[in-house]
Amino acid sequence: MKESSLNILNRIQLNYKKLSKGQRLIADYIINNYDKVAFMTASKLGEKVGVSESTVVRFATALGYGGYPKLQKELQEFIKTKLTTVQRLELSSDYNDEEDILKKVMKADVENIKKTIEETDAYVFQSVTDIILEAKKVYILGLRSSTVLAEYLGFYLNFILDDVSVVPSGINDVFDQLINIDEKDVIIGISFPRYSKKTLEALKYAKTKRAAIIGITDSNYSPIKEIADFTLTARSNMASFVDSLVAPMSLINALIVGVSMKEKDKITSTFKTLENIWNEYDIYLKNRD
Incomplete structure (x- = not known):
């Protein structure tokens, strides 16, 4: 396995014997307190462990990171799947100032979009659109907070494609909805931390039926990455x-x-027909003179 694909705890284990005495103290502290370290500065971590800030920086370099901020960023990605909702709430100290919440939250969202643009592979994106268009049937699965994303995607794809099904999480089990999936179909699995276990199980099942698997998730650490044929990350x-x-x-x-x-051409024709139907049944508010 390439070192770049290892998580931070794997890297510590791999390099532990090569570390200095001070660096081993840092390593031991991270292993036992990684949820706290993810939000500590290098100086704060050094103070906690009893070493200098420069030792913390050298520790990050020894593990193959280009500085402490990159190590910290990876830790934050890593703990997404580990923290309970209560722990996430406890760590949200940056959002205590009511007057500043609006700006901080919206700036974080802007930064998320910028990073998504930078990290999205154009080839993967085009491949995904081609797979969707070539599929006999498109299944869309998103549970918990991802339900809203699945419903939104399904709403619009139904205008474009002939056979789109948003897999519901209601009375019938997810697997009941996927009973007829096969190699001519594609399933789009949408999952963000904390990842739904049932979503992952359903995608694994679809893979046994040789359906194409597209994942929409948050990072290369997502468990969907190991299942999907193509993954788009946001x-x-x-x-x-x-x-x-x-x-x-x-x-x-x-x-x-x-x-x-x-x-x-197809959707232009579809929307012309729909406009007539919407007008006939008074679906939308009419423009006022």
Whole structure:
């Protein structure tokens, strides 16, 4: 396994014998307190462990990171799947100032979108739109907070494609809805921390039926990455206990537009028909003179 694909705890284990005495103290503290270290500065960590800030910086370099901020960023990604909702709420000290909450939350969302743009692979994005268009049937699965994303994606893809099904999480079990999935179909699995176990199980089942698997998730550490044929990632850095779904929604918007532009003639005809129906049944508020 390449070192770049290891999480921080794996890296510590791999390099432990090479570390200095002071660096081992840091390593031991991180192993036992990684949820706290993720939000500590290098100086604060050094103070806690009893070593200098420069020792902390050298420790990060010894593990293969380009400085302490990159180590800290990876720790924050790593703990997303580990923290309970209560722990996330307790760690949200940055959001205690009521007057500043609006700016901080919205700036975090803007930053999530910027990072998503930078990290999205154009080839993967185009491949995903092609797979969706070529599929006999498109299944969309998103549970818990991801339900809203799945419903939104399904709402618009139903205007473009002939057979789209948003897998519900209601009375019938998810697996009941996937009983007929096969190699001609595609399932889009949407999952963000804390990752739904049932979503992952359903995608694994679809894989046994040889369906194409597309994942929409938050990072390369997501368990969906190991299952999906193609994965689109959108940053979802936490703001308190709330999942930030702004960047995922923006990515899904782009996906809808990407698919629609390849079926422009078809959807133009569809919307002309729908406009007549909407007018006939008075669906939308009419413009006032």
